[in-house]
Amino acid sequence: MKIQCIVGIDIGGTNCRIGLTDREYNLYHPEICYTAELQADGDFLERLESFTSSYIELYQSDYDIMAISLGFPSTIDKDRKVVLSTPNIAGLNNVPIVTIFENVFHLPIYINRDVNMLMYHDLNYFHIPKDTLALGFYMGTGFGNAIYINNEILLGKNGVAGELGHIPMLGKKRKCACGNEACIESVAGGRYLEELCNVRFPGTPISEIYVKHRNDPEVIEQIEYMAIPIATEINIFDPDYIILGGGIIQMEDFPMKRLEEYILKHTRKPYPAQGLKILYALSEQENGIIGAGIYGFHRLDQTSSKVLTGAQSITSDCQ
Numbered sequence: 001m002k003i004q005c006i007v008g009i010d011i012g013g014t015n016c017r018i019g020l021t022d023r024e025y026n027l028y029h030p031e032i033c034y035t036a037e038l039q040a041d042g043d044f045l046e047r048l049e050s051f052t053s054s055y056i057e058l059y060q061s062d063y064d065i066m067a068i069s070l071g072f073p074s075t076i077d078k079d080r081k082v083v084l085s086t087p088n089i090a091g092l093n094n095v096p097i098v099t100i101f102e103n104v105f106h107l108p109i110y111i112n113r114d115v116n117m118l119m120y121h122d123l124n125y126f127h128i129p130k131d132t133l134a135l136g137f138y139m140g141t142g143f144g145n146a147i148y149i150n151n152e153i154l155l156g157k158n159g160v161a162g163e164l165g166h167i168p169m170l171g172k173k174r175k176c177a178c179g180n181e182a183c184i185e186s187v188a189g190g191r192y193l194e195e196l197c198n199v200r201f202p203g204t205p206i207s208e209i210y211v212k213h214r215n216d217p218e219v220i221e222q223i224e225y226m227a228i229p230i231a232t233e234i235n236i237f238d239p240d241y242i243i244l245g246g247g248i249i250q251m252e253d254f255p256m257k258r259l260e261e262y263i264l265k266h267t268r269k270p271y272p273a274q275g276l277k278i279l280y281a282l283s284e285q286e287n288g289i290i291g292a293g294i295y296g297f298h299r300l301d302q303t304s305s306k307v308l309t310g311a312q313s314i315t316s317d318c319q
Contacts, residue, residue, distance in 0.1 A: 002064035003028075006296035007056060009070040010114055010288025011035065011048070013088035013141025013190070014247065017285055018055050020063055021293025025124060029059060030286050035089065044091045049104055056105070067108040068101060069296030071117035071288055073142060078159030080111055087177035088141055088191070110299045114288055115144030115162070116153050120298075121291035122243050122281050123148060135239045137164070137230050138246035138281070143185040145229075147237070164229050165189060188225040190248055196222065210253040223255060227262030234263070238272040245281025256280070 005020040005028065016038055019030035038047040056065060074086040081099065086092035101109040119136040128134050130151040138144035143165030147154040154161045165185035166178055176183035177191070186192060196218060197206045204212055213219050226248075234242060248254065260278065267273040281287060 002062065004066050005063045006066055006293045006300070007052065007068045008117075008289040008292030008296065009052065009068065010117060010292060011070065011072050011089075012114060012247075012288070013073050015285070016048075016051070017289050018052070019286060019289040019293075020059060020065075021290050021296075023297060025290055025294055027286050027290055027293075028063070030289055031055065032285060039090060042091065044089060045095060045097075045100070049101070052101075052105070065107065067110060067296050067300055068105060069110040069112075069117075069292040069299070070097070070101075071112055071114035071292050071295075072097075073114045073144075075160040075163065076111060076113055078155055078157070080159070083111065084160070085178070087179075108296075108300060108303070110296050112292075112295055113144070113146070113162070115146050117288045117291035117295055118144070118245060118281065119146035119148060119153060119243070119291065120294040121287045122245065122279070124290075124294055125282065126241070126243070126279055128241060132240035133237055134241040134243060135230075135233055135237060136243040136245070136281075137233075139189065139226055139244075139249055140247035141190040143189045143226075143229070144246060145233070147233075149237075164233060167229060167232070169225075169228075184225065184229045188222065188229070193222065193248065207251060210251055210255060214253060214255050220258070223258050224262045227259055228266055231263050231266035234272055234276070235268045241277045241279055243279045243281055245287075249280070250283040 003022050005022050008019055008021050010017040012035060014035055015032055016035045017030060017032045020028040038044050038051060072083050072086060073088055074092060075084045077084055081096060083092050083095045083097050097111050098109045115138050118138050122136060134148040136146040145162040145164035147162050166180065166183045168182040169184055172182035172187060174186040175181055176186040194206050197204055197209050200218055201213055264273055
């Protein structure tokens with residue numbers, strides 16, 4: 001009997017990852033490519049379809065593929081069918097991904113924000129209780145945020161809650177990829193860090209910026225920029241747990257203690273500052289794939305439950 005699996009795809013601003021996740025959240029055959037490769041000729045969606053199709057063809061004879069679950073670095077409509085806006089990837093604005101992929105693959109298609117997929121992984125990995133409030137902060141190409149409350153990740157009226165990277169910072173004028181000025185992401189995300197590296201430290205690979213320049217005033221300032229929105233949201237929600245992750249956090253010699261000190265500095269005293277529970281996400285490329293699988297099975301089971309409830313109702317009406 002074939003193992004039931006979901007194809008999980010984690011699309012980031014830098015890397016695109018794909019793999020198979022089973023119902024126990026074991027991962028099989030993870031692969032990775034650069035997101036830039038999928039944008040090479042300007043037709044990201046067509047290349048993503050091809051990338052997904054080639055992967056499925058490799059493994060469909062050995063696994064029972066139940067659905068495809070994709071995480072995008074985007075805002076997504078509340079019905080989780082349309083990618084509304086993707087600042088760091090061209091050609092992914094107002095795209096009905098679910099309809100397009102269902103017509104191509106003839107499988108259930110589930111989409112969510114990439115940061116929510118990471119949060120689903122971490123909630124499962126850390127065994128976060130259902131009745132707690134947890135905040136996830138994932139600093140990579142952008143500044144990702146997820147809010148877990150009442151056993152669900154908060155969506156908001158339009159489905160775009162948690163856009164912490166796009167709150168404005170007074171006094172800043174930098175243009176953000178989203179089109180606004182002064183977004184925190186424009187000074188706290190990976191693109192700013194790359195720019196800082198090129199301008200301030202030419203010759204230093206971005207992967208070594210904290211190894212060689214962690215005590216530089218501008219690098220220290222960038223760490224505080226990261227801490228300010230985290231502390232702001234802690235002050236709003238008074239969480240049980242906060243989870244820190246993402247590519248920047250996981251870079252070599254990242255000054256975690258300094259970040260924690262700045263978070264504490266800007267958090268209200270005595271509470272919620274006192275007794276903060278800070279968890280660090282695993283430094284693994286596969287987290288988003290597994291999170292996409294967890295989300296996919298959650299959605300698949302919800303659909304099955306609704307169908308079963310409907311069938312029971314029909315049976316009851318006929319009796």
